[in-house]
Amino acid sequence: MEWWKKAVVYQIYPMSFKDSNGDGMGDLGGVLEKVDYLKKLGVDIVWMTPIYESPMDDNGYDISDYYKINPLFGTMEQFEQLLDALHERGIRLIMDLVVNHTSDEHEWFRQARKDKSSKYHDYYIWKDRPITDQQSFFSGSVWEYNEETEEYYYHLFSRRQPDLNWDNPEVRKEVYKLINWWLDKGIDGFRMDVIDLIGKIPEESIMYGEKSHKYLQEMYRECFEGREAFTVGETSFATPVSAPLYSDKERKELTMVFGFEHLGLEEVKGNGKWDLKPLDVNELKQVFLVWQKALHEKGWNSLFWSNHDQPRIVSRMGNDTVYRKESAKMLGMILHGMQGTPYIYQGEEIGMTNVKFALEDYKDVETINMVKEKQEAGWSMEKIMKGIYAKGRDNARTPIQWNAGKNAGFSEHEPWIGINPNYKEINVEEAIKDEDSIFHFYQKLIRLRKEYEIISTGDFELLFEEDRRFFAYKRQADDRTLVVIANFTGESVVCDCTDEITFKEGRVLLSNYDRNSVEKIMSLRPYEAVMYYM
Ligand code: ISL
Numbered sequence: 001m002e003w004w005k006k007a008v009v010y011q012i013y014p015m016s017f018k019d020s021n022g023d024g025m026g027d028l029g030g031v032l033e034k035v036d037y038l039k040k041l042g043v044d045i046v047w048m049t050p051i052y053e054s055p056m057d058d059n060g061y062d063i064s065d066y067y068k069i070n071p072l073f074g075t076m077e078q079f080e081q082l083l084d085a086l087h088e089r090g091i092r093l094i095m096d097l098v099v100n101h102t103s104d105e106h107e108w109f110r111q112a113r114k115d116k117s118s119k120y121h122d123y124y125i126w127k128d129r130p131i132t133d134q135q136s137f138f139s140g141s142v143w144e145y146n147e148e149t150e151e152y153y154y155h156l157f158s159r160r161q162p163d164l165n166w167d168n169p170e171v172r173k174e175v176y177k178l179i180n181w182w183l184d185k186g187i188d189g190f191r192m193d194v195i196d197l198i199g200k201i202p203e204e205s206i207m208y209g210e211k212s213h214k215y216l217q218e219m220y221r222e223c224f225e226g227r228e229a230f231t232v233g234e235t236s237f238a239t240p241v242s243a244p245l246y247s248d249k250e251r252k253e254l255t256m257v258f259g260f261e262h263l264g265l266e267e268v269k270g271n272g273k274w275d276l277k278p279l280d281v282n283e284l285k286q287v288f289l290v291w292q293k294a295l296h297e298k299g300w301n302s303l304f305w306s307n308h309d310q311p312r313i314v315s316r317m318g319n320d321t322v323y324r325k326e327s328a329k330m331l332g333m334i335l336h337g338m339q340g341t342p343y344i345y346q347g348e349e350i351g352m353t354n355v356k357f358a359l360e361d362y363k364d365v366e367t368i369n370m371v372k373e374k375q376e377a378g379w380s381m382e383k384i385m386k387g388i389y390a391k392g393r394d395n396a397r398t399p400i401q402w403n404a405g406k407n408a409g410f411s412e413h414e415p416w417i418g419i420n421p422n423y424k425e426i427n428v429e430e431a432i433k434d435e436d437s438i439f440h441f442y443q444k445l446i447r448l449r450k451e452y453e454i455i456s457t458g459d460f461e462l463l464f465e466e467d468r469r470f471f472a473y474k475r476q477a478d479d480r481t482l483v484v485i486a487n488f489t490g491e492s493v494v495c496d497c498t499d500e501i502t503f504k505e506g507r508v509l510l511s512n513y514d515r516n517s518v519e520k521i522m523s524l525r526p527y528e529a530v531m532y533y534m
Helices: 030-032 035-039 076-088 106-116 169-185 209-226 242-247 281-293 324-336 365-376 381-391 426-431 437-449 455-456
Strands: 009-012 045-048 065-071 092-097 143-146 150-152 190-193 230-234 254-258 300-305 343-345 459-463 470-478 478-487 493-497 508-512 523-526 529-533
Touching: 030 035, 030 076, 030 300, 045 426, 065 076, 065 169, 065 230, 076 092, 076 281, 092 230, 092 324, 106 169, 169 190, 169 209, 209 242, 230 426, 242 281, 254 300, 281 459, 300 324, 324 437, 324 478, 324 529, 365 381, 426 437, 437 455, 437 508, 478 493
Parallel strands: 009 045, 009 343, 045 092, 092 190, 190 230, 230 254, 300 343
Antiparallel strands: 143 150, 459 470, 470 478, 478 529, 493 523, 508 529
16 A cells, blocks of 8 residues: 555644744744654644745745745755654655746746746736636736736736746746756655646636646656655645546546535535535535545545635534534544545644634735625625634634743744634643643544554445434445444434444444443434444
């Protein structure tokens, strides 16, 4: 079995992880201070979001030089030191590859916007007029006027993130060059930002799979063939049909991709991410079922509840007040019991929660642009704030709460973004002290994946498929069975397994209460979850 089939990834958003030089912003020195923490948790891979030179219009997803470290985060020497420190501990490091677009301050774009005859002009996408009324992800038209050339350039994200023209072979060559440069430096792979969009045809559709697949295969040949690198595509538009195409080993594209279907179920269809409706647990179960089946032996799943763009999962699908610990563990167990590679977003392992800031304290470009747009569209402030509390990206970007001390132990200085006021109760120091903490539960989840091959290999079947109170499933490999049964509600419920499953002699591998046996009829406490192996 490939090594990554038993691996667990930890995502670091460096700005908010740990500050080492007292400027209020997390940095490489801060990550270096915490490598033993990562080792203690037991993760195999660290994915670090962008640390390259950037004007930080989108917190580093706007890169102005792919070969330089942003001084806000530190130096290249510190980067190399960190890479060594992780490797010494048997942890691999993957970097973020943001090549759908660059910053408007990248040298290529500076040249491109100045001069139509520059070879860099064709590195980007230009039209004489806005040829569509398509909206960018961060509000406003995708077409932005450029005075110098009297043309419009195309940007799917902020206007300071012009899209690269992937149809230009020179662009692709530059991208392959930088990938190889970083791989030669010793990093272990990439998470590829919005990589399913590189095949876009602006006149028709932003999702044009055929071309994306073709370019990814070319990239594989030029960069990854013969290397043991790990790649995961951020593919917001991947479906159970396209995900196996991206991740089928034989096709030589990517190791795996992120599917987002399970995180779009609270959105009113077609209205974007801010218009919300309550989650239907049965829909959630169906989405996982379909993806588990679609990729079983045909590709590979990424398993994730959160990242730097998503709200905190315990606030989103659990209960972040009375049953914070129980529900955070329950959600962890459901996800980590499936087939795929789990990703833990920083702070998830201690059950960090969403925040409610005053409007002026939000920093995210997406949130700021959205407020303007929705106000103009006549939304009430109440509805807008409700959206931000539930879905705003800054929920995931508050500093890691290391201890109950000044600024939660994150920095000596006032942090760049507010700290969640609950840091006195919820912090790493507390979690490590408490044997019963979410941290120790995650530690066990990571260990179980290594000890029980069935977690990586078994097939997947839902139990209690129609019953909204439960999220339960069965994994099967040869004559062994792994069962996960979770009470997805805040009430005690009776779980009658008579028609669902026959328990054989076996053992409880993990419980978020003190359960050490299972029965045909059992009462499950609020958010109780149990993993049983037989
Ligand atoms: O979070 C989103 C908007 O609500 C998503 O649409 C998100 O923008 C999309 O998944 C792409 O995300 C990635 O690329 C963006 C960057 O802002 C995100 O942080 C990154 O994860 C542009 O580079």
